[in-house]
Amino acid sequence: MCPKHVRPLVTAPAGTSVLALLLAESPLSRVELARRTGxxxxxxxxxxxxxxxxxxxHELPPERTAPGAGRPVNxxxxxxxxxxxxGIKISADALFGVVCDLRAGMRVTAGRRLGEDRGPEAVCGLLCELVEELLGADRAFRExxxxxxxxxxxxxxxxxxxxxxxxxxxxxxVPLAGMAAAATGLSVTVENDVKALTAAEHWFGEGIGTEYFALVTIGAGIGSGLVVDGRLIAGAHGVAGEMGHVSIDPAGPRCHCGQIGCVEAIASSDAILASVRGATGRTDxxxxxxxxxxxDGNPAAVEAFARAGRAIGKGIAILVNLIGPERVVVTGEGLETYDxxxxxxxxxYAAHCFKAAANCPLTLRPLPWEEWARGAAVLGIQALLP
Incomplete structure (x- = not known):
């Protein structure tokens, strides 16, 4: 298949501002759009x-206005x-897929279990099958x-x-975008999964209307995404906001990234399990x-989770101290053990935040895997804009 090379829908700053605001908060009057965009x-x-x-x-029917207030607005x-x-989310053992509309409404979902071969070619083949299934759910999707x-x-x-x-x-x-584009014929954007989820939450979820926003995921990994001045931050090297790989304990365990004492090396599910096994001697x-x-109150297990919680709280405080978000969303499969x-x-978090930074609320938001795939679809929606 020959991949589609798709240009942004709008290029002028005015068009970008108007479309971005309507995507997040449609419908709005022209007066409100003018006020909000300047x-x-x-x-x-x-x-x-x-x-x-x-x-x-499209224009909606005119809204009624008070007598003498001028023309009705459309x-x-x-x-x-x-x-x-x-949108496709690649997890450790499965693919999760969705088709979304222009405002990120999920229209259909589907998935594929990964086989023993987790190599790029095998996964890309399954991904192509999943895309075909999703697009085949409705003629309009394919068109x-x-x-x-x-x-x-x-x-x-x-x-x-x-x-x-x-x-x-x-x-x-792995040149995943090129491989997927060649296999599906679509224009492809590849992004870190937490950044994609952050983009979806900022545009269509808890972060709507914020200029400074952060999302933190806990579970198999510890991840984070940052929005500064209304834009998702990648940084000069594409890894800005990697809270999970902030080293907070020089005497801590070695992380898979090579550093010592990362938040993820202390607080991921695997790290907690390793700590409990080591303290109890129960390798089973x-x-x-x-x-x-x-x-059940086992002291070693209780302490392993407590240590993980302290590491996560400290990591979030570092994020908040650095960028001052209006809101932090905490999500991920680790919320199942939030008790x-x-x-x-x-x-x-409260102990390590600097003064007024502690006023930033932490919002718990359970999000199933399909929401991560929705985050991937939002990458396509954002590609409408330059």
């Missing part, structure tokens, strides 16, 4: 016209089914889908479309049994 009403109308003509926006809204977007977003853990070079390092599938320097334990021990971690996270 544009004149004339500029808003001019920016919206080609998007209306191309079917991406709010502008996004035409959500004008274009669709596929109106041009973009595919892929989310994967680790060090991802979004501009180059390469996975530089991912511990879960065990990949190094799996994570679920370690959780049971902690809930063992939560008090320690909150106490450590």
């Amino acid at each position: 544009l004149s009403s004339t500029a808003v109308t001019k920016a919206a016209r080609p998007l209306i003509d191309d079917g991406y926006l 709010p502008l809204a996004v035409t959500v089914d004008r274009e669709f977007f596929v 109106r889908t041009r973009r595919l977003g892929i989310a994967v853990s680790g060090d991802v070079d979004r501009r180059a479309g390469r996975v530089r390092y991912s511990v879960l599938p065990g990949w190094r320097d 334990l799996d994570f679920d049994l370690a959780v049971e021990l902690a809930r 063992l971690l939560g008090a320690h996270i909150q106490d450590s």
Whole structure:
């Protein structure tokens, strides 16, 4: 298949501002759009016209106004089914896929278990099958889908479309965007999974309306994504905001990244399990049994979770001290053990925040794997803008 090379839908700053705001908060009147973007009403109308003509926006029936208040206003809204977007989340043992509309509404979901071969070629083959299944769910999906977003853990070079390092599938320097584009015929964006989830939460979730926002994931890994001045931050080398690999204990365990005492080396599910096994001498334990021990009051298991909670809280405090977000969302499969971690996270967070920074609330938000795939689809939606 020949991949589709898709240009941004809008290129002018005015069009970008209007479309971005409507994607997040549609419908809005032209007056409100002008107020929120700082544009004149004339500029808003001019920016919206080609998007209306191309079917991406439409006018709603006029709203009633008070007598003498002037002409009724026609709010502008996004035409959500004008274009669709596929999102795929690559996890350690499965692929999760969704088709989303223009405002990130999930229309259909599907998945694939990974086989024994976790190499890039094998995974890309399954990914292509999953995309075909998703697009085959509705004729409109196949006709109106041009973009595919892929989310994967680790060090991802979004501009180059390469996975530089991912511990879960065990990949190094994989040109995933090119491989997936050739296999599916779609325009492909590849991003770190936590950054993709952060983008979705900022545009369509808990972060709507914030200029400074952070998301932290706890579980098999410890990840984070940052929004500064309204933009997702990747940094000069694409790894900005890697809270999980902040070293907080020089006497701590070695992390898979090579450093000593990273938050992830102390607080990931595997790290907690290793700590419980080492303290109890029970090498037969799996994570679920370690959780049971902690809930039954086993001192070694309780302390392993407490230590993990303190590490997470300290890591979040470092993030908050550095960028000052308005809100931090905490999510990930680790929320299932928040009864063992939560008090320690909150106490450590409060202890290490600098003064007023502690006013930033931590919001718990359980998100299933399909939401991570939705985050990947949001990468395609964001590609509408330069």
